[in-house]
Amino acid sequence: MIQFTAQQFEEIKSKGEIFYKTLKDVYCPYLKCKIYFNSQGLEHLKFKQREKTRLEQDQYMRFKLIGLAPEVLKCSYTVQGILETKRFERIRVNSRTETILKPVSYYEFIAVIKRNRIKVITKQIDGGNVFFWSIIPFWGMDTSTMTRLLHEGTPEED
Numbered sequence: 001m002i003q004f005t006a007q008q009f010e011e012i013k014s015k016g017e018i019f020y021k022t023l024k025d026v027y028c029p030y031l032k033c034k035i036y037f038n039s040q041g042l043e044h045l046k047f048k049q050r051e052k053t054r055l056e057q058d059q060y061m062r063f064k065l066i067g068l069a070p071e072v073l074k075c076s077y078t079v080q081g082i083l084e085t086k087r088f089e090r091i092r093v094n095s096r097t098e099t100i101l102k103p104v105s106y107y108e109f110i111a112v113i114k115r116n117r118i119k120v121i122t123k124q125i126d127g128g129n130v131f132f133w134s135i136i137p138f139w140g141m142d143t144s145t146m147t148r149l150l151h152e153g154t155p156e157e158d
Contacts, residue, residue, distance in 0.1 A: 002057060009060050016063025017042065023132075026070045028122075029077050031107065031130055035122055037070075041132040061137045065118055069135045072111040072120045080119075081108035089125055102126040106133065 004012075023037035045062050048054050054062075083106040088099045105124045110117070117138035124130045 002060065004060055009056050012060055012063050016045070016066045020045070020066055023070060026073050028073045028109075028130070029075075030079050030109070031122070033130055035073050036129050036131040038131050040123075041134070044134055062135050065116060065135055065137055068111075068113050068116060068118055069120050069132060071113055072109050072118065073122070073132075075111065076109040076120075079107050080110045082106070083108075091125075 020037060020042050025034040025036045027033070028035050045066070046054060046059060085104055085106075086101055087104045089102045089104065090097050091100050091102070092098075093100075103126050107122045107124070107130070109120045109122075111120075112118075119136040119138070120132070121134040121136070122130050123133035
């Protein structure tokens with residue numbers, strides 16, 4: 001496990017948030033469109049679900065590696081996974097927020113950059129703009145159960 005102090009955590013988180021807010025969009029060759037870095041992606045780096053905060057170690061690693069996400073998307077000519085499903089999404093309708101069942105697509109890109117193997121996930125709701133959803137460091141496998149460590153494999157929560 002990675003050891004860090006509360007001060008180191010706040011510093012990495014602050015730098016990561018500042019960097020993220022400077023990102024507007026990047027062009028992804030595989031999807032042949034721009035990937036937007038919006039507030040939903042930033043919120044997902046901090047929270048697993050609505051009002052359920054991620055562990056500090058989880059946030060620390062994601063914010064430490066966030067600078068690599070645009071690079072992965074810019075150089076991705078292949079996709080490693082696609083998940084198409086229906087989810088209840090919070091959508092602004094007539095100046096109010098509603099929760100509506102919508103088709104959602106997740107695209108998974110994996111790359112090794114600067115000796116870091118990372119997975120970047122993008123999300124598209126009902127044919128709208130594609131936006132950054134998550135960055136997942138390669139954590140490794142639990143050899144006894146052969147399961148991935150520190151994330152569940154569910155794009156909505158990872």
